[in-house]
Amino acid sequence: MNIFLDLFLTFFKIGAFTFGGGYAMLPLMQEEVLAHKWMPLEDVVNFIAVSESTPGPFAINMATYVGSEVGGAFGLAGSLFGSFCATFGVVLPSFIVILIVAKCFERFKNSKVVKGCMTGLKPAVVGLIGSAIISVLLTVFIPNGFSLGIFTDASFYVSLAIFVICTVMAFKKVHPIIIIVLAAVLGIVTGYVL
Amino acid sequence: MESKTKKIFQLFLVFLKIGAFTFGGGYAMIPIIQKEIVENKKWITDDDILEIIAIAESTPGPIAINSATFVGYRVAGFFGAMLATLGVVLPSFVIILLISFVLREFQDIPAVQYAFNGIRAGVLALLIKALVTMYKKAPKGLVSYIVIGASFLITAFFDINVLFVIIGCAVFGLVTSLIAERRSKK
Numbered sequence: 177m178n179i180f181l182d183l184f185l186t187f188f189k190i191g192a193f194t195f196g197g198g199y200a201m202l203p204l205m206q207e208e209v210l211a212h213k214w215m216p217l218e219d220v221v222n223f224i225a226v227s228e229s230t231p232g233p234f235a236i237n238m239a240t241y242v243g244s245e246v247g248g249a250f251g252l253a254g255s256l257f258g259s260f261c262a263t264f265g266v267v268l269p270s271f272i273v274i275l276i277v278a279k280c281f282e283r284f285k286n287s288k289v290v291k292g293c294m295t296g297l298k299p300a301v302v303g304l305i306g307s308a309i310i311s312v313l314l315t316v317f318i319p320n321g322f323s324l325g326i327f328t329d330a331s332f333y334v335s336l337a338i339f340v341i342c343t344v345m346a347f348k349k350v351h352p353i354i355i356i357v358l359a360a361v362l363g364i365v366t367g368y369v370l
Numbered sequence: 371m372e373s374k375t376k377k378i379f380q381l382f383l384v385f386l387k388i389g390a391f392t393f394g395g396g397y398a399m400i401p402i403i404q405k406e407i408v409e410n411k412k413w414i415t416d417d418d419i420l421e422i423i424a425i426a427e428s429t430p431g432p433i434a435i436n437s438a439t440f441v442g443y444r445v446a447g448f449f450g451a452m453l454a455t456l457g458v459v460l461p462s463f464v465i466i467l468l469i470s471f472v473l474r475e476f477q478d479i480p481a482v483q484y485a486f487n488g489i490r491a492g493v494l495a496l497l498i499k500a501l502v503t504m505y506k507k508a509p510k511g512l513v514s515y516i517v518i519g520a521s522f523l524i525t526a527f528f529d530i531n532v533l534f535v536i537i538g539c540a541v542f543g544l545v546t547s548l549i550a551e552r553r554s555k556k
Contacts, residue, residue, distance in 0.1 A: 193536050197426070197433035199500050203525065207532045218490065225489045226469060228496065231390050232462025233399075235432040240463050244470035259467050263459065270431025271455055274439040275448070277425055285424070288551070289544060294428050296543020299514040300536060302505050303521030309497050310526050316490045335491045342495035347502075353393070355492050363488020364481055 180261045183246060186212065187239050187265030194235070195297045201235045203304035206311065214246050217315045225359075228352045239266040334366045377413075377446045378453050384411070385438050385457030392434070399434050403441065413445045434458055513546045 186208050194201040202224075209215055220238075227237040239262040247258015277284045284290060316335055318326055326332045341362070342355050384406050392399045400423065407413050426436035435455060442454025476482050508514060517539050524530050
């Protein structure tokens, strides 16, 4: 399939099947990006940090980024067109659905079918993100696969320490950007020392 | 007619501003929409905002897009929806496109790689925080716990498409809520 059409259709699917904001899109996004071999999980995780530190919704940022990376194989114009296709694809389902809902709002609001589906969808997002986090956890702590050797590897303990510090800060409601900057500084310092 | 064109243009500008200055997306956008559209422009009311949140939560897609499209449509019809959505997307699009070029240039430098080694551990922490927040907001009860457990286990340990899990959970929620309703009627 044409790569640009593929970008559009894939992100259309992601936009059409993600309910709830923020990271609700991560599980499906992760699955599609890895299945297409568009980029490794490491790059996806790196980009979550970029997205947290720039304005705009995660879904749009991610679509633009993946589109630009994938289309980049065809040069600058490819980057531009790829990011356009992915972003347009992820936006379009919401746009169409909201236009329809806005026209028959009362019926939608009181719909038992919509309410019923939501009682399944809301908890599903929690389970799916939990599962996506397991993959992220594996890339962070054992990027080269599991072996007993990781317990003698200093970088394992460095990641663990950074993770613990950042988790404590996150639950103390420190702003995400500050956490990311701190994690970056710790990463650079330990990278040069080790 | 001219006032409508003007309104559409203003919608574009307001949502451009919202898109450019909201970090973290989604709910962070709601207070800004409230200030700009309800207090300053008086295009919609506070009750409308609550409706928009309710709708955005039960329709697919990012909350930012849902609310931009809905507000735009309420204020100025189809073209209002289009320009508001374009406005909210445009800043991210431009900024991320530029960043993707910069990342490509710098990602092989050792310092950048070390930084991202640390950052990935930090992102993991942010994701776990987000998971806990979402768990607290999710409905409680037996159906909810079954769905959380099943969707987690199925996607973590089996090679099953996330899409099927999402559809399956929606159907399960629908069926159980219809059964619960029928029982309460008896």
